Amino acid sequence: MQTVWVFPGQGSQAVDMGADLFNQQSSQEKLQIAQDILGWAIADKCHKEITELSKTQFTQPCLYVISAILIDILKSKGYSPNVLTGHSLGELTALYAAEVIDFATGLELVRERSLLMSQATTGGMTALIGFDRAALEAVIAQTAGVVLANDNSADQVVISGDIEAIKQVCDRVKTKRAIPLPVSGAFHSPMMAGAAEKFTQILAKVEFKDAQIPVLSNVQPHQPTTDPTKLKSLIAQQMTAPVRWREICLYLQSSGYEQAVEIGSGKVLTGLIKRTASNLKLFNISNLNQLAEYVSVNQN
Structure with missing residues (x-):
């Protein structure tokens, strides 16, 4: 097997x-x-x-x-x-x-x-659950200082980068849940x-x-x-x-x-x-x- x-x-x-x-x-x-x-x-x-x-x-x-x-x-x-x-x-x-x-x-x-x-003491990470992927990718592409850090599944990702940039993405993309992660910095x-x-x-x-x-x-x-x-x-x-x-x-x-x-x-x-x-x-x-x-x- x-x-x-x-x-x-x-x-x-x-x-x-x-x-x-x-x-x-x-x-x-x-x-x-x-x-x-x-x-x-x-x-x-x-x-x-x-x-x-x-x-x-x-x-x-x-x-x-x-x-x-x-x-x-x-x-x-x-x-x-x-x-x-x-x-x-x-x-x-x-x-x-x-x-x-x-x-x-x-x-x-x-x-x-x-x-x-x-x-690492600057930046952060937020998990997003339930979203339109095309819309999310478009907004990330338009927002400096944030990236798709963990592409875990079709409806669960983690974005990483500048705290204000993360907030802008979360404000512009409709998600079921947005969960800030307890990490010290913007990993990945x-x-x-x-x-x-x-x-x-x-x-x-x-x-x-x-x-x-x-x-x-x-x-x-x-x-x-x-x-x-x-x-x-x-x-x-x-x-x-x-x-x-x-x-x-x-x-x-x-x-x-x-x-x-x-x-x-x-x-x-x-x-x-x-x-x-x-x-x-x-x-x-x-x-x-x-x-x-x-x-x-x-x-x-």
Whole structure:
């Protein structure tokens, strides 16, 4: 069965996520490596109130580590997908799953990325639900300082940029809901150029290996690749480029994929896939019970 593994990004965090993983013997090495790299314990942050956990510098490492632990368990049971992808941060998790980078290197990149993003203090992001897409795209094109940052589905997007520009778009386009997001800056927009330049310099010092499983990028959603140079270039562009998730889903639907497995906290991505690629069979693996259910349905 043609299968894609998908990995969540910021916004999928929840208090006590990963709780049943933290006492597993197989998780201890990664949790210790994480504490050594980060200077704080993943389990402790996941038990904090949501306002603390939702700070970018904590959210991103926690999501990455939980997904990585689940990836290792699935691989130890002999499971492997045909392609990998992730939403924003989740693309770095996909690079770990593809063995482009090892766990510690991936977490170091996530730490640096999350710190750079948390230090962005200008601009903002607003989620829009239910709108006329042509009208929205026309207004964005006419409004300086705002971009379509996350194209999640036909009727759910996130716009990013200057606060006043975002307000102008919201005033001019009729939507069912407009929800300002609790983020520090205008992620996935040109306003992240400074942070992106610093992250590119960090990436330049890291060796990327050939992907053992093709990775589908947020920046290039129609061409999975195993090329390490290409993958490094794409992840460098991602901080200022839009997340083209709707197009990823359309690619999966048109390319014969039959099953999507969301690995990590929450079920945001399977919800979005269902809206665009309804033919795919969907699974969520965020804890050991769900992992056991998946194994029972998909016996190797």
